[in-house]
Amino acid sequence: MSITPQQVDHIARLARLDLNEEERQLYSQQLSAILDHFQQLQEVVTEDIPPTFQVIPSQCPLRVDEVRPSLPREHLLGNAVDVVDNQFRVPPILE
Amino acid sequence: MVTKKQYEAVIGLEVHAELATRSKMFCSCEVVDSTSAEPNIAVCPVCAGMPGVLPVVNQAAVELGVRVALALDCEIAPVSIFARKNYFYPDLPKGYQISQYEQPLAQNGRLVIKTSQGEKVIRIRRVHLEEDTGKLTHINQNGQSYSLVDLNRAGVPLLEIVSEPDLGSAEEVRAYAMTLRNVLRYCEVNSGDLQKGVLRIEPNVSVKEAGCKELGTRTEIKNLNSFRALERSVAYEIERQIQLLQKGEKVLQETLGWDDILGVTVTQRSKEEAHDYRYFPEPDLPPLVLDKEWIEEIRRNLPELPIYRQRRFQWQYGLSDYDAEVLTEERSVADYFEEVLRIAPELSPKVVANWISGELFGLFNQAGTGFSPNRLAAAALAELLQELEKGTVNQASAKVILSEMIQSGKRAAELIQAMGLMQVSDAEIIQGWVIEVCEANPLQIDAYLKGKETISQWLFGQVMRKAGGKANPHIVRVLLEKYLHGLKDDQQA
Amino acid sequence: MMDDLTLLTLSKVREGLRSAEFTSRELLEAYLARIELYEPSLHAFLYLNADRALTQADQADQRISAWRKDPTEPLPPLIGIPLAVKDVLCVKGLPCTCGSRILEGFIPPYHATAVRRLLEAGAIIIGKTNTDEFAMGSSTENSAYGATHNPWNVEHVPGGSSGGSAAAVAARFAPLALGTDTGGSVRQPAAFCGVTGLKPTYGRVSRFGLVAYGSSLDVVGAFGKSVADVAFLFGLVSGPDALDATTVDLPVPQVRLSDEPSLKGLRVGVPKEYFVSGIQNEIERSVRAAIDRFQELGAQIVEISLPHTKYALPVYYLIAPAEASANLARYDGIRYGPRNPAEAMWDIYYHTRGEKFGAEVKRRIMLGTYALSAGYYDAYYGKAQKVRTLIKRDFERAFDQVDIIAAPVAPTTAFRFGEHSNDPLAMYLEDVFTLPANLAGVPGLAIPVGFDQAGLPVGIQLMGAHFAESTLFQAAHAYQLTTSWHTLFPDQIQRA
Numbered sequence A: 001m002s003i004t005p006q007q008v009d010h011i012a013r014l015a016r017l018d019l020n021e022e023e024r025q026l027y028s029q030q031l032s033a034i035l036d037h038f039q040q041l042q043e044v045v046t047e048d049i050p051p052t053f054q055v056i057p058s059q060c061p062l063r064v065d066e067v068r069p070s071l072p073r074e075h076l077l078g079n080a081v082d083v084v085d086n087q088f089r090v091p092p093i094l095e
Numbered sequence B: 001m002v003t004k005k006q007y008e009a010v011i012g013l014e015v016h017a018e019l020a021t022r023s024k025m026f027c028s029c030e031v032v033d034s035t036s037a038e039p040n041i042a043v044c045p046v047c048a049g050m051p052g053v054l055p056v057v058n059q060a061a062v063e064l065g066v067r068v069a070l071a072l073d074c075e076i077a078p079v080s081i082f083a084r085k086n087y088f089y090p091d092l093p094k095g096y097q098i099s100q101y102e103q104p105l106a107q108n109g110r111l112v113i114k115t116s117q118g119e120k121v122i123r124i125r126r127v128h129l130e131e132d133t134g135k136l137t138h139i140n141q142n143g144q145s146y147s148l149v150d151l152n153r154a155g156v157p158l159l160e161i162v163s164e165p166d167l168g169s170a171e172e173v174r175a176y177a178m179t180l181r182n183v184l185r186y187c188e189v190n191s192g193d194l195q196k197g198v199l200r201i202e203p204n205v206s207v208k209e210a211g212c213k214e215l216g217t218r219t220e221i222k223n224l225n226s227f228r229a230l231e232r233s234v235a236y237e238i239e240r241q242i243q244l245l246q247k248g249e250k251v252l253q254e255t256l257g258w259d260d261i262l263g264v265t266v267t268q269r270s271k272e273e274a275h276d277y278r279y280f281p282e283p284d285l286p287p288l289v290l291d292k293e294w295i296e297e298i299r300r301n302l303p304e305l306p307i308y309r310q311r312r313f314q315w316q317y318g319l320s321d322y323d324a325e326v327l328t329e330e331r332s333v334a335d336y337f338e339e340v341l342r343i344a345p346e347l348s349p350k351v352v353a354n355w356i357s358g359e360l361f362g363l364f365n366q367a368g369t370g371f372s373p374n375r376l377a378a379a380a381l382a383e384l385l386q387e388l389e390k391g392t393v394n395q396a397s398a399k400v401i402l403s404e405m406i407q408s409g410k411r412a413a414e415l416i417q418a419m420g421l422m423q424v425s426d427a428e429i430i431q432g433w434v435i436e437v438c439e440a441n442p443l444q445i446d447a448y449l450k451g452k453e454t455i456s457q458w459l460f461g462q463v464m465r466k467a468g469g470k471a472n473p474h475i476v477r478v479l480l481e482k483y484l485h486g487l488k489d490d491q492q493a
Numbered sequence C: 001m002m003d004d005l006t007l008l009t010l011s012k013v014r015e016g017l018r019s020a021e022f023t024s025r026e027l028l029e030a031y032l033a034r035i036e037l038y039e040p041s042l043h044a045f046l047y048l049n050a051d052r053a054l055t056q057a058d059q060a061d062q063r064i065s066a067w068r069k070d071p072t073e074p075l076p077p078l079i080g081i082p083l084a085v086k087d088v089l090c091v092k093g094l095p096c097t098c099g100s101r102i103l104e105g106f107i108p109p110y111h112a113t114a115v116r117r118l119l120e121a122g123a124i125i126i127g128k129t130n131t132d133e134f135a136m137g138s139s140t141e142n143s144a145y146g147a148t149h150n151p152w153n154v155e156h157v158p159g160g161s162s163g164g165s166a167a168a169v170a171a172r173f174a175p176l177a178l179g180t181d182t183g184g185s186v187r188q189p190a191a192f193c194g195v196t197g198l199k200p201t202y203g204r205v206s207r208f209g210l211v212a213y214g215s216s217l218d219v220v221g222a223f224g225k226s227v228a229d230v231a232f233l234f235g236l237v238s239g240p241d242a243l244d245a246t247t248v249d250l251p252v253p254q255v256r257l258s259d260e261p262s263l264k265g266l267r268v269g270v271p272k273e274y275f276v277s278g279i280q281n282e283i284e285r286s287v288r289a290a291i292d293r294f295q296e297l298g299a300q301i302v303e304i305s306l307p308h309t310k311y312a313l314p315v316y317y318l319i320a321p322a323e324a325s326a327n328l329a330r331y332d333g334i335r336y337g338p339r340n341p342a343e344a345m346w347d348i349y350y351h352t353r354g355e356k357f358g359a360e361v362k363r364r365i366m367l368g369t370y371a372l373s374a375g376y377y378d379a380y381y382g383k384a385q386k387v388r389t390l391i392k393r394d395f396e397r398a399f400d401q402v403d404i405i406a407a408p409v410a411p412t413t414a415f416r417f418g419e420h421s422n423d424p425l426a427m428y429l430e431d432v433f434t435l436p437a438n439l440a441g442v443p444g445l446a447i448p449v450g451f452d453q454a455g456l457p458v459g460i461q462l463m464g465a466h467f468a469e470s471t472l473f474q475a476a477h478a479y480q481l482t483t484s485w486h487t488l489f490p491d492q493i494q495r496a
Helices: A005-014 A021-043 A073-077 B059-071 B170-186 B227-246 B292-300 B306-317 B321-328 B331-343 B349-367 B378-390 B395-408 B412-418 B427-440 B442-449 B455-466 B473-492 C002-007 C010-018 C024-042 C050-069 C113-120 C163-170 C187-193 C227-237 C281-296 C309-330 C345-356 C359-372 C378-401 C424-431 C435-440 C469-481
Strands: A087-090 B007-018 B082-086 B096-100 B106-115 B118-131 B135-141 B144-150 B157-163 B199-209 B219-221 B255-259 B264-267 C045-048 C082-086 C124-129 C176-180 C196-199 C220-224 C267-271 C300-304 C404-408 C444-451 C457-464
Touching: A005 A021, A005 C359, A021 C309, A021 C359, A021 C378, A021 C424, B007 B170, B007 B227, B059 B106, B059 B118, B059 B157, B059 B170, B059 B292, B082 C309, B096 B118, B106 B170, B118 B170, B170 B199, B170 B227, B170 B306, B199 B227, B219 B227, B227 B255, B227 B264, B306 B321, B306 B331, B306 B349, B321 B331, B321 B349, B331 B349, B331 B378, B349 B378, B349 B395, B378 B395, B378 B412, B395 B412, B427 B442, B427 B455, B427 B473, B442 B455, B442 B473, B455 B473, C002 C024, C010 C024, C010 C050, C010 C227, C024 C045, C024 C050, C024 C082, C024 C124, C045 C163, C050 C124, C082 C163, C113 C176, C113 C227, C124 C163, C163 C176, C163 C187, C163 C220, C176 C227, C187 C196, C187 C220, C187 C444, C187 C457, C196 C227, C220 C227, C227 C444, C227 C469, C267 C281, C267 C378, C281 C300, C281 C404, C281 C444, C281 C457, C281 C469, C300 C378, C309 C359, C309 C378, C309 C424, C309 C435, C359 C378, C378 C435, C404 C469, C444 C469, C457 C469
Parallel strands: B219 B255, C082 C124, C082 C176, C267 C300, C267 C404
Antiparallel strands: A087 B144, B007 B157, B007 B199, B082 B096, B106 B118, B118 B157, B135 B144, B199 B219, B255 B264, C045 C124, C176 C220, C196 C220, C196 C444, C404 C457, C444 C457
């Protein structure tokens, strides 16, 4: 299962990861090897097998609609590097 | 206009409605009005997407979602699944939105709309629960350009309602939007305020040749903040697409905004390739299993929906189409109307209807606030109308008293006395006034006797004026007529 | 005296504090003295909380004195006792890096529920331990802050991802440590470091405050010197949590370990798929010897088959990275964590994530993104979830026949640094025996059963049916009553 560097670019874009040329090549190679190894999964018959999304079957518990105190604003903003007017600041979105 | 007949518009609407719960969808932060609150005061580690936090579903949000889905005649899924919708944006703290994908809360519903062409059933494809994003504000000042993120709105419960592309015109789109908004208000789920963004409407518009099976390319219009903008943008977009196709050009699949000033749809900043949302079931939330009993209880407690209430008002109270529609547009007004009748069942429904939609609406619209039932107790209005019915006051006086009731908060009985507006029905007194007025206006009497019948109207007005507006108008009319006829007889004699 | 205190079992420590044989301060000082001596060569900690811990020890001592005068109110069960916490679990007010540069300087304003419960029980947090970045790894070499060294031989890895916690207990830096196990990250380092390590059933312990890696697999686990110690911690930390919708609403059993080392009536399954060629000889030998001991104690040994075992690796390495790719999408430097400067908004994401995530994390994010992407979901993520069902069913069928399953923890003992650096797949293969339990959600308990010729520890893992931790504890405890592997600690830790 070969993952080309171009495919790596596409995945990196979807995941918002900057990769340098060396990484592109390395990951292309490593991901290909890994996915090759995973091809064996295709041999398993799973026609009528349901997927396991919850390993311990249970139902979604519902929370009573009550308001609890939010984080004091200093605690919310305290870990951020760029705060202006009590909001998180980011550079403009340029296309 | 002839060429237009060749094309049909195929429109679907995607509506996002904020649910009026106290706390957010997946955490216990308060739901605040993010357009007016201080930024970032209703945020916790969960809705801020901090490391290690987990979502817990708000029961009331589920209940409201089911309520709306039932009001839209949908099939409720006994088991529905939350899913992660993955994409990056600064107002999306986790880098994914918890929504529903393959197994939504409800499917296959319908909404009946009324247009100038009559009634039409619009099918609802699906209704599902999800969380709202935060708010991004763009700042451009002093040569600096940046964006600010406020997370107050992040995590607020949203209901997404998707229609089938059954709408065929801008008028239908508006009717659907307004009807849906009304349903949401009736269900007490949402205030329906487009300006505040608690209700967001996105039309998907495409056109195709009449009779053709294949659908055309769709465009999506976003950021519409009024029904007018909705209608105008859809009308414009249909036309734009038709013109393109007629020229032999292609319609591009894109997301558009609406420029209300220029009256055109505009390409939004070029989007990157279509998002690959990589949906997968939310591992932090087990399947949502809805108890049949609970669904039935919600169904039993459904409010009577606007269209049914409107019809009932027509046959039960004998109201006109128009009156019934006006009264049922707001659930609270319809409730108010029926409350007045419940307190004073002897009143004529038509009279009550007129006083609400005519007088009350008029007074409050003038004040710029719009009528809402908590401004004047139903019992207070009932009392005034009962006094009118009994003849304690006349119509004109009653209007004056109503205005004063709203200003002062005092009740009708008290004000009638205090303002001395009790209707005078004493025939002797009125007769006295009639005689006084007639004797004081010999020229007009002359004119009347010579055949100008309309003078009697003016004389009537004079008598009412003399009476300070308090005379019983019927008695005045009878006595005045009698007096004037008497004069005529005398003349002929 | 100082050294003796760090050798005491948990129950002896509790007793000693209550009887004023020694104080909490003396206990803390004993542990801190060892940390001062050996931490430079082991690097088990990313953050040492010494000053605050000593203050808390003094407070504990005051409380214990008061209690001795008036014992009406019981003392919190872990009062005065130090605890190490893996740096993927949030402790309010202390840094939480997850072994990553992208969370450098991040201080959570909230506790993980597991941490909060132990603090309420009186525990004193002595420090945050080293981990593979975001718990992705099997050696702790993927930590952005340097690797931890195995106390038995500092040229070898302690295992991962909870290498810091395992090393801390083995080196006697703390009697108890919290770790997490998504694919073996408690059991494998426990085996590599010769300590006892528990992976509870999925849903037993709240994940609130545990920085997510593989949400359907992550479990908070515990390290201790013995089964008794770990079982005690388990009782305090488990139970439903309103903040975690995946916790199960089941009461936590009161574990009372019998001092009768009899395993009569216990059926122990030995899965043939775990004894394939390629396992280090000494491991097979020690594990089989341990199984023989179970038999001597009265257990019935049954050979079983878990036929889909070999697929656990691809299944795990598609599901965990897929969930991780979404779980790690929040790291962008906008609301917390450092940020790489940029002129355009998207560059903040690309640069910050590109530079501050390590290679293994990036690899798994990409693997996971790919497995979920349009056109590939069915073949990868979708397929993996179906095969996961088959793996889970293997266990269900097995537990119809047996009560517990005994197997090796890893195919090798602690390997040397750099051994798998150029081959991620080879590193993944270290996990083959531990992954299935995570995929099936079953509990697993690792205990030491011997050493290899190089003097490195060998462990065995016992797996049970969902929520059957008590059975595991009883069996392992019986073994520990009649053996002394778990009482051995490295007495000469090589200095840096």
